[in-house]
Amino acid sequence: MNFDFSDDDKMVQDQINRFLRDNCGFDEFRSVLEGDATYSDSVWRGLSEMGVQGTAIPSAYGGVEAGYLSLCLAARELGAHLAPVPFSSSIYLAVEAIQRTGSEVQKEEWLPKLASGQVIGTLAVTETLQEQVPEDITTTFAKGKLNGIKLVVPHGLMADVAVVLARTSDGLSLVLAPLSDVMRKSIDTVDPTMGSATITFKDAPAELLGESHDGWSAMSAVYNRAAVLFAFEQLGGAERALDMAVGYAKERFAFGRPIGSFQALKHMMADMYVALKLAESNCYYAAWALQNDADELALAAATARVSATQAFQLCSRDNIQVHGGMGFTWEYDCHLYYRRSNYLALVLGGLTTWEDKLVSALPDAA
Amino acid sequence: MEFNDTKEEAAFRGEIRTWIDNNAPDYLFEPLSTSGFGSIQLDGFDPMAEAKQWQKTKAEAGWACLQWPKDYGGQGASPIESVIWNQEEGVYGQLSRMFIIGQGMCAPTMMTFASEDQKQRYLPKLASGEEVWCQLFSEPHSGSDLAGLRTRAEKDGDDWVINGQKIWTSGAQHSEFGILITRTDPEVPKHRGLTMFFLDMKSAGVDIRPIKQANGDSGFNEVYFDNVRIPDAQRLGGVGEGWKVSLTTLMNERLAIGGSITTGFPEIKELVDQLRIASGTAINDPAVRSKLADWYAKSSGLKNTAARAISALSKGEVPGPENSIGKLVAGGMMQDIAKFSLDLQGLSGAIVDPEIAAGSARLQAMLMRSPAVRIEGGTDQILRNIISERVLGLPEDMRADKGMPFNKIPVGN
Numbered sequence: 001m002n003f004d005f006s007d008d009d010k011m012v013q014d015q016i017n018r019f020l021r022d023n024c025g026f027d028e029f030r031s032v033l034e035g036d037a038t039y040s041d042s043v044w045r046g047l048s049e050m051g052v053q054g055t056a057i058p059s060a061y062g063g064v065e066a067g068y069l070s071l072c073l074a075a076r077e078l079g080a081h082l083a084p085v086p087f088s089s090s091i092y093l094a095v096e097a098i099q100r101t102g103s104e105v106q107k108e109e110w111l112p113k114l115a116s117g118q119v120i121g122t123l124a125v126t127e128t129l130q131e132q133v134p135e136d137i138t139t140t141f142a143k144g145k146l147n148g149i150k151l152v153v154p155h156g157l158m159a160d161v162a163v164v165l166a167r168t169s170d171g172l173s174l175v176l177a178p179l180s181d182v183m184r185k186s187i188d189t190v191d192p193t194m195g196s197a198t199i200t201f202k203d204a205p206a207e208l209l210g211e212s213h214d215g216w217s218a219m220s221a222v223y224n225r226a227a228v229l230f231a232f233e234q235l236g237g238a239e240r241a242l243d244m245a246v247g248y249a250k251e252r253f254a255f256g257r258p259i260g261s262f263q264a265l266k267h268m269m270a271d272m273y274v275a276l277k278l279a280e281s282n283c284y285y286a287a288w289a290l291q292n293d294a295d296e297l298a299l300a301a302a303t304a305r306v307s308a309t310q311a312f313q314l315c316s317r318d319n320i321q322v323h324g325g326m327g328f329t330w331e332y333d334c335h336l337y338y339r340r341s342n343y344l345a346l347v348l349g350g351l352t353t354w355e356d357k358l359v360s361a362l363p364d365a366a
Numbered sequence: 367m368e369f370n371d372t373k374e375e376a377a378f379r380g381e382i383r384t385w386i387d388n389n390a391p392d393y394l395f396e397p398l399s400t401s402g403f404g405s406i407q408l409d410g411f412d413p414m415a416e417a418k419q420w421q422k423t424k425a426e427a428g429w430a431c432l433q434w435p436k437d438y439g440g441q442g443a444s445p446i447e448s449v450i451w452n453q454e455e456g457v458y459g460q461l462s463r464m465f466i467i468g469q470g471m472c473a474p475t476m477m478t479f480a481s482e483d484q485k486q487r488y489l490p491k492l493a494s495g496e497e498v499w500c501q502l503f504s505e506p507h508s509g510s511d512l513a514g515l516r517t518r519a520e521k522d523g524d525d526w527v528i529n530g531q532k533i534w535t536s537g538a539q540h541s542e543f544g545i546l547i548t549r550t551d552p553e554v555p556k557h558r559g560l561t562m563f564f565l566d567m568k569s570a571g572v573d574i575r576p577i578k579q580a581n582g583d584s585g586f587n588e589v590y591f592d593n594v595r596i597p598d599a600q601r602l603g604g605v606g607e608g609w610k611v612s613l614t615t616l617m618n619e620r621l622a623i624g625g626s627i628t629t630g631f632p633e634i635k636e637l638v639d640q641l642r643i644a645s646g647t648a649i650n651d652p653a654v655r656s657k658l659a660d661w662y663a664k665s666s667g668l669k670n671t672a673a674r675a676i677s678a679l680s681k682g683e684v685p686g687p688e689n690s691i692g693k694l695v696a697g698g699m700m701q702d703i704a705k706f707s708l709d710l711q712g713l714s715g716a717i718v719d720p721e722i723a724a725g726s727a728r729l730q731a732m733l734m735r736s737p738a739v740r741i742e743g744g745t746d747q748i749l750r751n752i753i754s755e756r757v758l759g760l761p762e763d764m765r766a767d768k769g770m771p772f773n774k775i776p777v778g779n
Contacts, residue, residue, distance in 0.1 A: 001368060001369055001370075001371070001372075001375070001446060001673065001676070001677065002367060002368045002677060003367065003369070003670075003673045003674045003676075003677035004367065004674070004677055004678075004681075005367060006367075069367060242758075246758050246759070246760065249760060250759075250760065250761065257761075257764065258761050260754075260760040260761050261760065261761040261762065261763055261764065262763075263747070263750075263751070263763055266750065266751065266754035266755070266758075266760050266763075267747070267750040267751075267754065269754055269758055269760065270749075270750035270751075270753040270754045270758070271750070273691075273753055273754075273757060273758060274691045274694060274695060274753070277667070277671060277688060277691055278663070278664055278667025278668070278671065278691070278695065279667065281667050281668075281669075281670035281671040281673075281674055282663060282666055282667050282670055284367070284670060284674065285369070285666070285670045285673075287367065288367045288368070288369055291367070302659075303662065303663050303666050303667075306659055306660070306663045307663040307664070307666075307667055310660075310663070352652075352656060354659070355655060355656045355658075355659030355660065356652070356655055356656075356659070358659040358662060358663065359649070359655040359658050359659050359662075362635065362658075362662065364639070
């Protein structure tokens with residue numbers, strides 16, 4: 001047993017951390033939140049130059065083939081720095097869907113461009129105002145054309161290609177659609193840096209992803225893999241939100257002493273740490289399951305997802321509490337974590353859905 | 367990163383499995399598996415005699431206290447090897463609970479502070495279960511504020527004379543020896559006037575009285591000292607350095623307790639798989655599933671955190687205060703799980719008779735025992751202080767007695 005990342009993986013993580021520290025401060029997030037940019041092009045290009053998008057993509061398809069453990073650590077850094085780039089949609093969702101379900105021709109066409117960051121991808125599922133079940137999907141795919149409306153597509157605003165869950169004559173399928181001739185409209189969400197869009201497909205050209213398959217199970221399989229990577233982003237964010245709270249509590253004085261010396265606040269931050277630590281250990285185990293495509297992946301992914309969602313939501317929420325009134329101003333950065341944590345909690349389906357998946361994955365004699 | 371056994375680890379595991387199959391007291395398997403939480407009931411067998419016998423069998427075959435040095439009754443095994451042993455020992459490991467305090471807390475203190483002769487004399491018999499040890503720390507007026515303890519030790523020739531009272535001493539009634547922290551100088555600030563000893567529990571003037579606990583069991587004792595004499599040679603560490611010595615014991619206490627953690631998760635999973643509630647089988651109820659997922663994520667997080675600590679140990683790193691999270695999470699979770707399990711059963715959940723209640727009433731036993739888990743070995747609140755101060759680096763709380771000589775500290779009643 002060796003329950004740790006390799007020195008090589010940690011070295012790559014450190015390089016990404018240094019790049020983001022120097023190039024992806026809160027001002028980048030705010031340039032998207034407050035400005036006209038839909039994402040940070042400079043950060044996206046910088047990551048491309050380092051080959052981060054291609055971390056887990058096989059070299060045959062233009063990737064670095066450094067494996068999923070390394071990608072998990074990259075995700076942690078992206079989450080920690082709240083990077084306003086379409087990385088998660090493009091890499092955890094589109095790339096995973098194409099790799100798992102796509103045909104050889106589709107992989108050869110799309111993976112190299114996704115690996116280099118030249119093309120941005122996403123996964124389009126949600127159509128109605130509730131947690132999606134198969135019956136909610138009414139977008140149709142027939143004779144090479146997609147028709148329907150996807151209500152909220154993460155990074156749909158800037159994606160070049162989407163894997164779309166659509167209804168075919170066989171039931172649901174994943175369909176690959178270039179987004180050059182579709183109507184897209186920005187849709188406001190709790191985290192405006194996630195580039196969410198409503199996309200209308202009207203006789204839009206598309207093709208079935210790979211061979212005939214069950215689209216809902218194919219999507220769920222992608223979600224299981226993506227859940228591990230999102231969990232690492234959540235972990236990174238939770239850790240920074242806690243650091244921010246601790247840093248503030250050491251410097252801010254009230255009643256003649258640092259507020260971090262009051263047990264009411266210390267114990268709150270201890271609980272944040274506990275949630276973070278539990279999530280971190282579950283994430284490590286899930287990273288191993290992802291890398292090895294282990295039988296335990298479904299359970300490990302749901303477990304990491306549940307505890308990382310809990311940890312990020314708790315840490316971002318109580319970071320505001322530690323900051324008091326200042327934490328609720330637009331000027332302070334606490335709400336950036338709060339926004340991101342609450343968007344990421346929903347992006348693959350909410351906590352309740354993942355709790356349900358976790359219990360379904362439990363072995364009978366747990 | 368690798369969770370599966372290496373070839374060597376798998377071979378070692380196989381060796382243990384074979385040995386356990388051939389030597390474990392399999393007639394105890396059933397009673398140990400269904401035994402109530404918090405105390406062992408063995409269907410007419412004497413738990414202490416069975417525990418000592420199993421420990422002796424293990425020691426003779428070289429399976430006791432694996433990670434200890436060979437000279438002191440162990441095998442010098444790696445942390446991973448002793449984890450594999452614990453996994454394979456499984457349900458029989460409950461028999462070792464009688465020795466946890468001695469082997470897990472007293473022994474590390476003895477290894478660090480006792481003389482070579484003393485180590486040779488005491489440690490092998492502690493490993494083999496021939497002699498049981500206890501830890502005499504808490505007092506009626508000093509629990510969380512342990513350094514405020516009042517039991518006096520006064521020098522008289524080559525001896526120290528002890529007067530005072532300890533409380534919450536687990537297993538004192540079964541113990542041959544104990545480690546004891548005392549106040550030797552009341553005129554200096556409280557942490558500086560303490561000294562540690564070990565003593566023979568049969569010494570004249572030692573009076574052990576069991577405490578009847580809130581759950582009806584009696585695992586703990588009060589221990590009174592009336593002019594008990596301890597030779598100076600049994601002092602552990604310098605005079606006035608008892609606090610430093612105690613930190614060795616307490617860090618190991620958190621590791622020992624954190625290592626074998628009970629959360630109640632397997633018990634509630636077994637219950638809800640079978641139990642019928644208004645909406646059908648309980649496991650299919652959304653409210654049940656939500657709670658179950660939360661508890662599984664926490665217990666799995668603890669298991670994986672422990673595995674990371676072992677991984678760190680095996681690389682020669684020292685596990686830090688972050689391991690305080692184990693008991694903090696498990697104690698509260700067990701209490702919540704127990705309460706919810708009873709809730710699902712309606713009034714029948716109140717039945718504590720193991721012959722009648724579901725799951726041999728283990729969940730009811732957890733309900734009644736869990737308040738103690740959240741107190742013993744550091745209360746939830748003290749653990750949060752440790753995490754926030756030693757892990758997060760937050761400032762200490764204001765202490766009204768800081769720097770004050772012990773005998774000037776206000777005591778209330």
